Amino acid sequence: MSRVFNFSAGPACMPESVLKEIQSEMLEYGTSGMSVMEMSHRSKDFEDILHTTENTLRDIMAIPDNYKVLFVQGGASQQFAAVPMNLMKNKTADYINTGVWTKKAIKEAGMYGNVNVIASSEDETFTYIPDLDDLKISDDADYVYICQNNTIYGTRYPKLPDTKGKVLVSDVSSMFVSEPLDVNKYGVIYAGVQKNAGPAGLVTVIVRENLITDDVLPGTPTTLKWKTQADNDSMYNTPNTWGIYTCGKVFKWIKDMGGLEVMKAKNEKKAALLYDYLDNSKLFKGTVRKDSRSLMNVPFVTGNDELDKAFIAECSEKGIKNIKGHRTVGGMRASIYNAMPYEGVQALVDEMERFEKSHC
Numbered sequence: 001m002s003r004v005f006n007f008s009a010g011p012a013c014m015p016e017s018v019l020k021e022i023q024s025e026m027l028e029y030g031t032s033g034m035s036v037m038e039m040s041h042r043s044k045d046f047e048d049i050l051h052t053t054e055n056t057l058r059d060i061m062a063i064p065d066n067y068k069v070l071f072v073q074g075g076a077s078q079q080f081a082a083v084p085m086n087l088m089k090n091k092t093a094d095y096i097n098t099g100v101w102t103k104k105a106i107k108e109a110g111m112y113g114n115v116n117v118i119a120s121s122e123d124e125t126f127t128y129i130p131d132l133d134d135l136k137i138s139d140d141a142d143y144v145y146i147c148q149n150n151t152i153y154g155t156r157y158p159k160l161p162d163t164k165g166k167v168l169v170s171d172v173s174s175m176f177v178s179e180p181l182d183v184n185k186y187g188v189i190y191a192g193v194q195k196n197a198g199p200a201g202l203v204t205v206i207v208r209e210n211l212i213t214d215d216v217l218p219g220t221p222t223t224l225k226w227k228t229q230a231d232n233d234s235m236y237n238t239p240n241t242w243g244i245y246t247c248g249k250v251f252k253w254i255k256d257m258g259g260l261e262v263m264k265a266k267n268e269k270k271a272a273l274l275y276d277y278l279d280n281s282k283l284f285k286g287t288v289r290k291d292s293r294s295l296m297n298v299p300f301v302t303g304n305d306e307l308d309k310a311f312i313a314e315c316s317e318k319g320i321k322n323i324k325g326h327r328t329v330g331g332m333r334a335s336i337y338n339a340m341p342y343e344g345v346q347a348l349v350d351e352m353e354r355f356e357k358s359h360c
């Protein structure tokens with residue numbers, strides 16, 4: 001067996017110790033005589049798994065009691081519709097456009113009401129987070145929507161926008177459980193877990209209780225109504241049992257490590273290694289403005305497509321996988337999520353150094 005350093009943007013690398021633990025429980029979970037995959041979601045064993053996963057997440061994120069944690073399906077993309085369906089009472093919302101994922105969210109919300117794009121970084125291929133100081137928040141906006149870490153372009157909000165009292169909704173898919181967040185500042189936080197916490201197919205939605213009501217847009221499907229999920233403990237129908245089980249292990253891995261402050265420090269150290277190298281390289285350049293840099297996704301280029309290709313191929317031969325950039329940006333992208341060890345980033349930087357020496 002030879003495991004590679006997997007820099008994929010998602011689904012992405014998982015902590016090896018968690019994979020081994022899951023392997024050891026594959027045939028029999030506890031004394032249940034069966035795999036978690038084979039278990040009824042109504043069984044006592046699975047109920048315990050669900051509650052442990054939720055409680056560990058509440059613990060590491062310090063989620064206040066007046067917030068519900070929902071485990072739902074349909075990907076982060078389905079929340080692009082669920083957000084307006086559950087929140088658009090005035091049929092108006094403000095969006096900040098920072099890339100592919102907000103463009104999709106904006107398009108989806110536009111099917112249900114008026115969407116005002118109050119700031120955008122599209123003019124410079126989304127390489128920065130727009131100025132947040134004097135946002136024109138609409139008086140009748142039901143919420144203000146952001147994507148806090150932009151997976152494709154490698155930007156992250158350096159601070160939260162002042163929403164002037166309006167509900168803040170944040171897609172944190174690619175920075176979920178990578179650093180502490182002040183949950184009180186948000187109405188809704190949601191994440192597809194396949195970037196930083198688990199396998200594909202599970203979405204975590206953290207919603208302030210007063211936003212969970214029966215007053216949703218007409219035609220909202222039962223399963224997309226947050227109240228359905230909240231009233232039924234995410235078990236209105238069969239949830240993604242395997243995803244919930246796996247995420248529980250990852251949340252515990254973070255907790256055992258010392259929590260999200262420790263996780264953040266580790267992530268900062270990894271990111272600094274790569275960014276410092278990029279800032280001093282004569283060949284490779286980061287594409288994002290310094291004040292907007294992500295800790296999780298780091299896009300970079302040589303400025304020459306042939307060299308980019310050659311570098312990606314050389315990395316692949318050495319077990320440094322999935323560093324090809326998103327098709328809309330080109331070049332390379334290293335996703336250095338929680339589970340990527342420092343040694344992985346070091347291996348990438350070593351390879352960049354070698355490549356630079358032989359090409360400059």
Ligand SMILES: *Cc1c(COP(=O)(O)O)cnc(C)c1O
Nearest residue numbers: 075076077101151171173174192
């Ligand atoms: C990956 C991603 C999505 C889409 O997630 P799906 O689960 O594939 O729908 C949405 N937002 C962000 C920020 C992402 O990184």
